[in-house]
Amino acid sequence: QIVDVVPGETLRVEAGGFNALSIHGIGVRFYASDGTVIAGGTAPPQENGSEFSQDIMIPVPIMVPGPATMILFDGETLVEATAIQLNVLETVPLEEPPEDLVVRVLDQLYTTIDLSNRQGILGEYNNLQLFGLSVEGDILPALAELRQGVVTVSADPTTAETEHLEAMAHFFDNSNYEQRLNTIMWQLEGGHLATEAGLDFWNMIAAIVGFFLTLITVITISSLFWALVWLASITLSFYSLAIAIGTFTGKLGSSGSGAGSNNGNCSSPPSGGSGVGNTQPTAFGRSQGDNDLQDRFVVHIYVNDERLPFSGVTDSSGYFSIPMIPAGQPFSAIATDTQTQETRTVSGTGPEVGDITYIFFDFASEEPGEPDAIAWDGGGDGSSWSDVNNWDLDRLPVATDMVTIDIPSNPNILVNRDVSVYSLHSAENLTLQANRQLEVVAHSVISGSLTMTGESTLVAAGAAAQITLSGPANLNGGSLLAHNGGVIIAPTVALLTNGDSTADSLIQADGPGSLVDLP
Structure with missing residues (x-):
């Protein structure tokens, strides 16, 4: 059976078996004739006597006229219902802007x-x-x-x-x-x-x-x-x-x-x-x-x-x-x-x-794996965090990596992408590019200089995270965030080095046990 629909109307669908109390709701996908896919959700079903006799009210989105397909799925179990074939009718002209x-x-x-x-x-x-x-x-x-x-x-x-x-x-x-x-x-x-x-x-x-x-x-x-x-x-x-x-x-x-x-x-x-x-x-x-x-x-x-x-x-x-x-x-x-x-x-x-x-992910039974060690070798352009050839494993560090940056040439390294790693030990000069974030979840030490620029963020996330900034640290509008028990120790931090950049800096300890220790 093909159902005629007008974009904007609310389509009442008789169904059964959906969990009316689930916060995951009901998902719906519309497949239009021009290849457009419109995904969304709808209100929980209303039972007509039992969970196997339900009414689901679905707003029909704007689609090109012609054949279309609508598929409902349970937001909790992700099980799909039988596809419903639609015929999308033309909309009438508007009478006002x-x-x-x-x-x-x-x-x-x-x-x-x-x-x-x-x-x-x-x-x-x-x-x-x-x-x-x-x-x-x-x-x-x-x-x-x-x-x-x-x-x-x-x-x-x-x-x-x-x-x-x-x-x-x-x-x-x-x-x-x-x-x-x-x-x-x-x-x-x-x-x-x-x-x-x-x-x-x-x-x-x-x-x-x-x-x-x-x-x-x-x-x-x-x-x-x-x-x-x-x-x-x-x-x-x-x-x-x-x-x-x-x-x-x-x-x-x-x-x-x-x-x-x-x-x-x-x-x-x-x-x-x-x-x-x-x-x-x-x-x-x-x-x-x-x-x-x-x-x-x-x-x-x-x-x-x-x-x-x-x-x-x-x-x-x-x-x-x-x-x-x-x-x-x-x-x-x-x-x-x-x-x-x-x-x-x-x-x-x-x-x-x-x-x-x-x-x-099975956190209930699997044993956690050991973090991988990855080190800077400078084999690429010698300065960009995002250059895979600058790392000894010829890939970029990921969230499970212990990162070490310590080589004789003393490079100036630009962190030019968002970074989340297990830990970081750096003896070299780091610059965190504007709007970038560097996050660690374990004990880390930055003994080289750290320069942060416009709205960049250094994050210690979780109770195991402690970042010690033992080298010179200039915020320049950057922010320090200790989250969910994380600790940042910054005895040498300078909040202001040019203009009024302090206005954009945020120093925040968020959650029990979190601490940002400044001079």
Whole structure:
């Protein structure tokens, strides 16, 4: 059977067997006739008598007219349901500028969320407390930022921005967004939000998140990223939030969903699918671990010895998700236990866009491997950390390596990429390039000079990490971060060497036992 759909409508699908209480939610992928793959999530299913008779409400995204395929999958077990064949119909022309409609809907959504919060009703349909968020402090300011972002973009849009704004406006127009929000407002003013209306509200927010995901890849307003994450957190769909985080390359630590990122500045994400998995033995998609694993394990992906910008952080059951692993590229996934600093490594090949590769680490039974030793020999250009020929193993150091830099020629070495290693002992002069991060998880000593430049960061991560800066250290706008029990001893550090660079420097000890010891 082929189902006719109009982009923007909410499609009701009868299904069975999905876990309505799972925080991992339901994932959905749309395959359009032009080859586009749109991935996201939806609200939990509603049972019609039992878990094997459920209704799932799915917002249909903007796609080219013609045949399309929709596949639902369980966010916890990753099991796919039978594919549903669609026929995407044409959208009708807009009767007003797209930015006017988008801004008006955002204003109405702001008012609706504000009223539902003041009525004490919104909490019935979200789990903001799991993210440490509040409506007043996070969600409403996020919507205000989204609105301002649309206004800013629409003042002088590029072709791509215009296309995305038009798509969003078509979606709102086709889905009767304003009328549906009016219905919800009417119920809220009466002090009661019917279950069906509440779930419709949930799905409308999820749909807005989905459209900002597409828009945010072509604009450069970094504040929109945080706004998007806060807004996505209302829906509490594991895959929606993971995709939200992975679609924009702003800086982000761990999130309560179990997906986190610490990537660089605004740029387009790499083309590829997602990696999902667990750090504990699993059975039928459920962890057999101690279920107290929130933020304990961090997973990084390396391609061609270079760490990708996105990282995964476990939820309470040990699950994680990492978006945008380059399709067809061999990769190494390295998981680190932030409590013990043990690591596990798994190899694989990046999935295609819209697909998933499964990554499992067994911290419960495997013995940790010994870190590898790697040393600087200067056989390449003699100065760049990123030149593989400068290392004795003819590869770049990775998270499980003990790094030594100590040779007679006394080179000046530029750390021109993000680096995460087990330990570092350097007797040579190091310069940490602007916006780069150098992270260690074990005892390390930098006895040569250390020069940090604009927004670079030196990180001691975990209770086993202690960095001693015994040589001259100039921050120049760089930052020192001791995290989760890490220690940085910097008796010779100089905060200011030119201009007002102290304004950009951050000295921070984050977590129990963490310490930054300055003169």
